[in-house]
Amino acid sequence: MQKIILVTGSTDGIGFETAKRLIKEGHYVLLHGRNIDKLKKIEGLLSKIESTGRFESYVADLSIMSGVVQLAKEINEKHSHIDVLINNAGVYSTPKVITADNLDVRFAVNTLAPYLLTLNLLPLLSSGRVVNLSSAAQSSVDLDALKGLRRLSDGEVYAQSKLALTIWSQHLGLDCKEKGPMVVSVNPASMLGSKMVKDAFGVSGGDLSIGSDILVRAALSDEFSTASGLYFDNDIGQFSKPHPEALNEQKVQDIMMTIEATLAKITQQIHS
Numbered sequence: 001m002q003k004i005i006l007v008t009g010s011t012d013g014i015g016f017e018t019a020k021r022l023i024k025e026g027h028y029v030l031l032h033g034r035n036i037d038k039l040k041k042i043e044g045l046l047s048k049i050e051s052t053g054r055f056e057s058y059v060a061d062l063s064i065m066s067g068v069v070q071l072a073k074e075i076n077e078k079h080s081h082i083d084v085l086i087n088n089a090g091v092y093s094t095p096k097v098i099t100a101d102n103l104d105v106r107f108a109v110n111t112l113a114p115y116l117l118t119l120n121l122l123p124l125l126s127s128g129r130v131v132n133l134s135s136a137a138q139s140s141v142d143l144d145a146l147k148g149l150r151r152l153s154d155g156e157v158y159a160q161s162k163l164a165l166t167i168w169s170q171h172l173g174l175d176c177k178e179k180g181p182m183v184v185s186v187n188p189a190s191m192l193g194s195k196m197v198k199d200a201f202g203v204s205g206g207d208l209s210i211g212s213d214i215l216v217r218a219a220l221s222d223e224f225s226t227a228s229g230l231y232f233d234n235d236i237g238q239f240s241k242p243h244p245e246a247l248n249e250q251k252v253q254d255i256m257m258t259i260e261a262t263l264a265k266i267t268q269q270i271h272s
Contacts, residue, residue: 002052004082005219006030006075006121008062008114009089011038014133014188017212018086020046022219023053030075030082031057032089062089062113063099065266072120083128084219085121085181087114087165090133093154101266103148110161111146115168116263118183125181130169131218134185136235138163138243141251143258166231167246167255173229182228185242186218189234210234 005022009015011033019029023046031046033039039057046055056078060071075082091109099108118130139159144150146164166185173183188211214234218224224232233240245251 002027003084003220004028004030004079005084005086006032006082007086007088008032008117011035011042014208014211014215015086015088016042017208018088018215019055020049021209021212021216023049023055024051025216026052029053029055030079031055032060032071033057034059034061062117063091063103063105063108065101065108065112065116065263066270068113068116069120069267069270072117075121076124079124081126081128082121082124084131085118085125085128086131086133086215086219087117088133088215089113092158097151098148101148103262104145104151104157104161106154106157106161107146107148107164110158111164111168112259112263114165115172115259116267118172122180128181129219129224130172130181130183131215132165132169132183132185133215134166134169134187134231135159135162136187136190136233138166140243140245141167141255143254146255146258147262163243163245164255164259166242167252168259170229170231170242170246171252171256173227177228182225184218184224184227184230184232186214186232187234188212188214 005027007015007019010019010031019031022029036059058071061067089109091106094105097105099105114132137159141160141164145152169183169185176183230239231242
């Protein structure tokens with residue numbers, strides 16, 4: 001059965017490999033990228049696949065929350081439902097660290113944008129799935145850094161942004177467990193051969209299909225049908241306990257309040 005699946009950050013790396021795999025399997029993939037030229041290039045590559053799968057493309061800069069809201073609006077206008085949202089897009093390092101919303105770009109793209117996008121697409125995802133790309137790199141979240149009030153090193157903020165993503169995945173997933181989409185966070189495996197890994201660590205990395213395989217499994221397989229609120233660690237190939245901070249009720253509450261307050265302030269400005 002053909003599924004409608006949105007893959008953010010699908011112009012390269014694990015996102016592209018995942019989109020390609022899903023199209024080959026006959027699904028309807030909503031591609032997303034920040035750069036229209038890169039999107040056009042991958043459209044050309046994907047159009048050569050012999051399959052019943054289809055695709056369409058969306059351009060949005062997920063470092064800007066108004067871009068996230070606009071992306072959700074465009075998808076809501078075109079589709080009455082989507083089956084899966086794969087929040088794959090991520091940033092490790094960039095020359096411009098502070099976004100137009102005065103946030104650190106890693107927290108903006110890796111944590112806040114996928115949460116805002118998910119909330120705005122929830123009406124389309126009632127019985128679907130949300131798969132969030134986490135990481136083995138997770139560390140305790142500095143709330144001031146999450147708000148954009150403190151600068152951290154690339155490695156520090158990346159690890160914190162991925163823990164914050166894992167925490168909101170758990171929180172929303174548990175809220176949606178009885179009614180709503182299945183929400184799961186997935187470490188696709190460490191040091192895969194994405195552009196991000198090459199830029200960050202200067203190594204070629206492992207086979208990207210390891211990452212795309214687990215994202216496709218999380219999106220479609222029965223083993224994930226009751227995984228809402230859980231964390232899957234593909235380094236060990238099983239569901240696992242997340243970072244201890246994700247198990248600290250007060251820390252989770254503080255992080256969720258910070259995420260929601262930060263987004264409320266920005267979205268109020270967008271709609272004013």
